[in-house]
Amino acid sequence: MVLQVTDLSLARGGVRLIEGLSFELASGQAMLVRGPNGIGKTTLLRTLAGLQPPLTGQIDAEEDSLAYAGHLDGVKPTLTVAENLRFWAAVFGGGDLETALRDFALTPLRDRPAGQLSAGQKRRLGLARLKVTGRKTWLLDEPTVSLDAEARALFEAAVKAHLAQGGAVLAATHIDLSFGAADTLDLTPYRATSPIAGAFDEALL
């Protein structure tokens, strides 16, 4: 078990979004988070990544096992592709730069300033970062935005390779990704019934 979530409640901006969510993610498992806009997919992923605290409930994960990739890629426009990746590899202390570049077809672009990349190439760089983190569980928020069919195939292959190595993936997405046997976590049944988070004032916490 790489990630276990028990009875989780989430709020965003003082509005309660999700209640009573429990699920488990095992090694080698991919899970797609589904649900309509605004249900709390991003909030769930940010909470799991530790960027915001849950209202209630418990998140059990191995220490330093999660890698988060949000809507933004964290790419510095004035650094080259290789410099961007090398920085994240150094921060996370691991990962093979060349393999990450190759897996996302970035090797020909390695010395290009990231500011000159197209949106899809930038996204590929953002996803390649996951490989150099050396983390076991990937939390992905709409990972395929602005990827073309070819790049999507690269991404799916990278995810499959990661799963085969005992990793796990939790991805919020609206499109169908072929990760092999992916489970689906639909958030709709967990939509909070009492929308206001009560006396909870997150500005003071």
Added chain:
Amino acid sequence: MRALLLRDLRLAIRAGGGFGLALAFFLIVVVLVPLSVGPNSDRLAIIAPGMLWLGALLANLLSLDRMFALDWEDGSLDLLATSPMPLEAVALIKALAHWITTALPLILAAPAFALMLNLPGAGYTGLLISLLLGTPALSVIGSFGAALTVGLKRGGLLLSLLVLPLYVPTLIFGAEMTRRAAETQEYLTPMLMLAGITCGTIALLPFASAAVLRANLR
């Protein structure tokens, strides 16, 4: 941590990084002062310590808002917050990078600028020591202010309002130390006060900055 420092220094010297902006601003202040108060060299010698410190402080303020805002805009701050590096270290490294790219060039150029303001010869040592001791506090306090305003669009003015009152002790003791040195008086007391303020801010403020960043990232 070294990787973050190197990345920030590299970003600062690449195009649009703002390196040299503070130095140019400092130069403008020093050029404009004699034009506004007149070229009387005795008068300039009297106001030189205060003007040099004021110029250095305002130049320092100029680049503060970029410290976390750029990383916040492109999502790097989220990723740094989920990295194994503690946010306290991120805040301290960012302040150090700001000091190296902003304050250090100012300190190196200060003797030339002091010459333009006719600072008495005895004041140069005091000016350099006071800038070396005092400017780290400006960068660390600035990183706290930048962390407070990180999510705000165009938070630069608010940042200045928040940070300037905290800059006052450093300004007072820095300028006082330079003035005493220029008048060949004993300047140990303001020097110790300046060093104390800097040590205190370096020890405490990174924790405050990290707490504020966590709240802002939510």
